[in-house]
Amino acid sequence: GATGAPAPDAGASGAPAPAKPAPPADAGLPAKPGADLAAKLVSALNAIDPEIVGGKPDQAVDRARNQCQSMYQFPKDEQKLVELANQRFTSADHPQGFGPETAAKINEALLATLCPPSR
Template sequence: MRTRLLAATLTAFAAVSLAACSSSGSDSGGTAAGASASGAPTTSAGTTPTAPASSPAPAATDAATAGTASGAATGAPPSPAATPGTPATPGAATPGSTAAPAPSTPGAADSPGAPAPDAPKPAPPTDAGLPTKPAADLSARLVAALDAIDPAIVGGKPELAVERARSQCQSMYQFPKDTAKLVELADQRFTTPDHPQGFGAEKAEKILDALRSTLCPPA
């Protein structure tokens, strides 16, 4: 009797154990299938696999690629910041280049061969063209030439006539080509009480000829 009861108990316990194992196996199979369907990898040891190393962000990679392509397409040189170890030095001379000489100013004072400006001409002396006081023989010739034109020109005053002749010679030196002016001056210089306005233009021209032939040096 006891043997049958023990056998029945063992049988019932085996049945319960078998049912429990069957139930645990089907739950484990469902979990594994669900994990496989969701794409999550599993290991035989039941541990979660280590996540792979992070890769560069797609946005940063695309930006770098776009910048490189743009620089290559436009042919622009890389910026100074993109070239390490090459500091930009403003104003530095390029090796092998020659500095251009400073342009010279035309007409500078130190230019060789530049002609010096013309110096102002000095004023002529006040006695320029005035002949020296003639000797006695030259004075006599002058008086004779004037008497031949009109004796009243000398009027018995030979020394006064000589001084007037010297002044007229200086005017002839100053205005050698202005005949009209010389005639006017001669008519103003050679005067007498009887001829206060001179002896006229005709005799004034003859006085000029007499002075040229005797006292006045040639121009």
């Protein structure tokens, strides 16, 4: 039962922390953004390359949310996050993604808008 109370910090008492349960499947997945935040996200992506969204803002938001979750799971692995963004954000003209440079910019745009900063 989630009562909403934060879990006590086991590390502070000096006792060994219990084994962590596996995080829920949606750990790090941001909630679906409201219209304002979605518009910010879309315009941030459009500023990099209009083809990233390509007239499908809902799809772009879904991809962004999934990418945020990857950032949560691999906060330090810049290389992996760039690869994932490149795989995730594709278009008809860029079926293999937009390349590492653009993928890195996508990640920056997501951190600035949708993803809670995890580092």
